[in-house]
Amino acid sequence: MKKVLLVLCLATIVASALLAMGTQEGSLSLVTRNDLASTMWEYAQRNHLPAFADDGTLASEKAVSWAFKARLFDQGVNMSLPATKKELDRSLHLIETTPIIAAESLLDPNTFFITGKTQYTIAGRLTDRSVQVYNHLEDTYYTVTDDGVSVILTGLSGESWVTKLNKVLTTYTKADGNAYSADDFLRSKGSDLKLTTISAIGTNFARFIPADVVVEVHTAWGDVLYANRAGVPHGKGDYLVCSSVNGKPDFSDVWVVNGATFPLTYDMTHAL
Secondary structure (H helix, E strand, O other), rough: HHHHHHHHHHHHHHHHHHHHHHOOOOEEEEHHHHHHHHHHHHHHHHOOEEEEOOOOOOOOOOHHHHHHOOOOOOOOOOOOOOEEEHHHHHHHHHHHHOEEEEEHHHOOHHHOOEEEEEEEEEEEEOOOOOOOEEEEEOOOEEEOOOOOOOOEEOOOOOOOOEEHHHHHHHHHOOOOOOOOOHHHHOOOOOOOOOEEEEEOOEEEEEOOOOOEEEEEEEEEOOOOOEEEEEEOOOOOOOEEEEEEOOOEEEEEEEEEEEOOOHHHEEEEEEEO
């Protein structure tokens, strides 16, 4: 319904402009390029339009940055000037022709490559006060309290997230390979510890999804994930990942790994 309403809204703008200027290509007095970028950006986030290729960062003007990557505007245009019929047509075309692909249609074993977590080091800590951390790859804030079990992790791209202490103890080790204990974290509350991943190459399969494609994934734990959704950086594109069982992809449990971090954290030797 939201998609239909926005299409009708943009169509009304186009129609009104055509009445005012006949069939001539030109500028519209009803909406500026900045306004159009903002409208389309909000729609893209709500309805999971793709983020398109990026360099791992987002400009401060996210709506404008996204609109240029979506090729709604030609390079060098003045964003404060009224939008043209061509630009509105591009916006309508993007809405009407951008599908969300179901992950089930992409689960061909021949398109997945063998991979697994590589060994790398991140930071983790228990907090000694109530704090809020931000994961720019998820566009998500986490509020963390001094509960003795919620570990704040900071990844290779500067993103932060929260994981329970018992999971951290089974997933990461000290640099020398020795195990951490809960007391190690409790004694260093408020300070980061260096956490080294346990390498697990060969335990996963993955498929690359270009950044101009959105894929809807229903996970085994009941969540719905969207690969390459607008609103966060994805590098060249996200990856669908699953476990390896008897040397074959286990498609009963598929999840998404952000493309901005996948090449840094998973083995790319056999990438397709």
